[in-house]
Amino acid sequence: MSEGYLGNPRVKRAGVQDQWTEEMVLEYQRCLESPAHFIQNHIQIISLDEGLVPFHLRGYQEGLVNHFDENRFSIVLACRQSGKSITVCAYLIWFALFHPEQTIAVLANKGATAREMLARITTMLENIPFYLQPGTKVLNKGSIEFENNSKIIASATSGSSIRGLSVNLLYLDEFAFVENAETFYTSTYPVVTSGSKSKVIITSTANGVGNMYHKIYMGAMNGTSEYKHYQIDWWDVPGRDDEWKKSTIANTSELQFEQEFGNSFLGTGNTLINANTLLGMMAEDCEWQKDNCKVYRQPIEDHKYIMTVDVSMGRGQDYSTFTVFDITQQPFEQVATYRDNVISPLLFPDILAKYATAFNKALVIIENNNEGSVVCNQLFYDIEYENVFVESTIKAKGIGVTMTKKVKRIGCSTVKELLEEGKLILHDSNTIQEFTTFVSKGQSWEADGGNHDDLVMNCVMFAWFATTPFFEHLSDIELKKMIYLEQQKQIEEEVLPAGVFGDPDRYVEPPITRDADGNTWVQDDSNDDPYDPLKNWL
Numbered sequence: 122m123s124e125g126y127l128g129n130p131r132v133k134r135a136g137v138q139d140q141w142t143e144e145m146v147l148e149y150q151r152c153l154e155s156p157a158h159f160i161q162n163h164i165q166i167i168s169l170d171e172g173l174v175p176f177h178l179r180g181y182q183e184g185l186v187n188h189f190d191e192n193r194f195s196i197v198l199a200c201r202q203s204g205k206s207i208t209v210c211a212y213l214i215w216f217a218l219f220h221p222e223q224t225i226a227v228l229a230n231k232g233a234t235a236r237e238m239l240a241r242i243t244t245m246l247e248n249i250p251f252y253l254q255p256g257t258k259v260l261n262k263g264s265i266e267f268e269n270n271s272k273i274i275a276s277a278t279s280g281s282s283i284r285g286l287s288v289n290l291l292y293l294d295e296f297a298f299v300e301n302a303e304t305f306y307t308s309t310y311p312v313v314t315s316g317s318k319s320k321v322i323i324t325s326t327a328n329g330v331g332n333m334y335h336k337i338y339m340g341a342m343n344g345t346s347e348y349k350h351y352q353i354d355w356w357d358v359p360g361r362d363d364e365w366k367k368s369t370i371a372n373t374s375e376l377q378f379e380q381e382f383g384n385s386f387l388g389t390g391n392t393l394i395n396a397n398t399l400l401g402m403m404a405e406d407c408e409w410q411k412d413n414c415k416v417y418r419q420p421i422e423d424h425k426y427i428m429t430v431d432v433s434m435g436r437g438q439d440y441s442t443f444t445v446f447d448i449t450q451q452p453f454e455q456v457a458t459y460r461d462n463v464i465s466p467l468l469f470p471d472i473l474a475k476y477a478t479a480f481n482k483a484l485v486i487i488e489n490n491n492e493g494s495v496v497c498n499q500l501f502y503d504i505e506y507e508n509v510f511v512e513s514t515i516k517a518k519g520i521g522v523t524m525t526k527k528v529k530r531i532g533c534s535t536v537k538e539l540l541e542e543g544k545l546i547l548h549d550s551n552t553i554q555e556f557t558t559f560v561s562k563g564q565s566w567e568a569d570g571g572n573h574d575d576l577v578m579n580c581v582m583f584a585w586f587a588t589t590p591f592f593e594h595l596s597d598i599e600l601k602k603m604i605y606l607e608q609q610k611q612i613e614e615e616v617l618p619a620g621v622f623g624d625p626d627r628y629v630e631p632p633i634t635r636d637a638d639g640n641t642w643v644q645d646d647s648n649d650d651p652y653d654p655l656k657n658w659l
Contacts, residue, residue, distance in 0.1 A: 160186065200381065209292060228276055395541060
């Protein structure tokens with residue numbers, strides 16, 4: 122009877138007995154103790170140029186293998202085409218062969234990608250000596266199961282991909298590009314952490330800030346989580362030098378190079394606010410908190426405040442929110458927030474009236490789309506809170522603001538200007554977090570899949586209002602004119618001075634006199650100057 126699995130002579134089937142020599146026992150022991158030794162001596166991979174070749178680990182790849190072996194939670198930031206995925210595959214086959222009764226899950230952003238990685242593992246298995254193979258019971262495109270009861274399964278990243286399984290080692294490939302990554306990770310994490318020795322390996326290239334991969338990686342860098350980070354830069358890969366970089370940029374672009382090889386979270390992603398500004402935002406602890414309301418600055422007498430409101434249905438999905446801004450001076454400042462996804466629209470007006478009154482009877486601006494109209498009418502007519510913004514006295518929905526495409530477009534562009542120019546300061550961590558996932562969708566902006574943008578819309582509504590004449594009358598600040606003048610000033614500062622025309626040695630300072638009323642007069646004799654270069658053109 123053939124020793125191969127289902128006619129494959131290179132994969133040992135279950136139940137085959139091997140005759141061991143002393144050297145085999147010693148080699149097995151060396152492979153058991155060192156995954157790097159096993160990979161260097163017994164793993165073969167397919168090279169694009171040379172076909173099937175031994176896997177000679179580069180320095181950073183050997184360091185990566187040791188990093189996996191020494192840490193329970195690993196997260197890797199690597200440039201493109203650095204061999205990170207093939208290195209992980211080699212480590213996974215070692216883990217399965219030498220650790221009995223282990224379940225290993227390979228999950229990628231696409232099911233085809235996960236199956237391709239399993240195919241790589243199968244190729245490695247086919248070239249491992251029989252005495253190091255435990256025997257294969259199941260081998261197909263989606264899973265491999267060995268005689269030692271260890272198995273490797275491949276699937277796409279979805280909330281149900283490994284639900285119900287006890288996973289000992291979870292590998293997440295290109296995790297920064299997984300849609301609804303936060304929801305997936307939340308549902309998957311308990312499956313892995315149910316054991317005290319289970320492992321998690323996450324690898325990816327950078328894909329902007331705010332996504333789940335970025336959060337985990339920054340937590341590892343800052344030492345605030347159990348994850349340990351490992352970084353592979355483009356210059357770590359043999360054959361890549363400054364000349365290679367110049368050539369690659371010339372063939373693509375500098376932005377593409379940074380996205381693919383730069384390992385930089387800056388400049389990637391498609392958030393409304395640029396990554397540099399987002400990374401510079403610093404959340405702080407609130408001074409007072411109660412009933413889902415956080416106060417970062419206590420109300421100050423004679424200060425002017427605006428409260429913007431976004432209303433949800435209160436069914437545990439989107440949030441009803443308000444944000445209070447201090448507009449007394451520049452930069453404008455976020456001083457209080459409220460966020461609750463179960464508060465009824467019928468109860469919300471009482472909360473608005475309570476906190477708006479506390480902040481010197483702040484002007485309340487409510488989005489009156491859908492449930493918002495109920496809150497507008499109840500706050501204005503029933504509770505009789507008078508300082509509510511009224512967009513029109515003629516329209517049926519005149520109280521509050523209707524969030525049209527135009528209003529949203531103006532608000533988004535203005536809040537971008539305010540935040541990136543430092544004219545608006547945010548303190549709330551939830552608001553900052555929402556901005557990191559507020560991305561371009563078609564011709565508009567909205568929360569990335571699985572995230573929320575309710576507090577962001579408070580800021581967008583405030584920014585829109587700041588461009589209206591109502592805001593100018595309220596604060597004596599003409600925001601449009603201020604932004605325009607500052608942009609003009611910046612342009613002028615970037616333009617080189619024209620220099621001196623004519624002969625500077627013949628220039629004579631004109632006489633200056635003052636009259637009895639204190640006015641200053643300067644005598645202009647420029648048209649009489651024979652060295653005036655403009656004279657010949659007039």
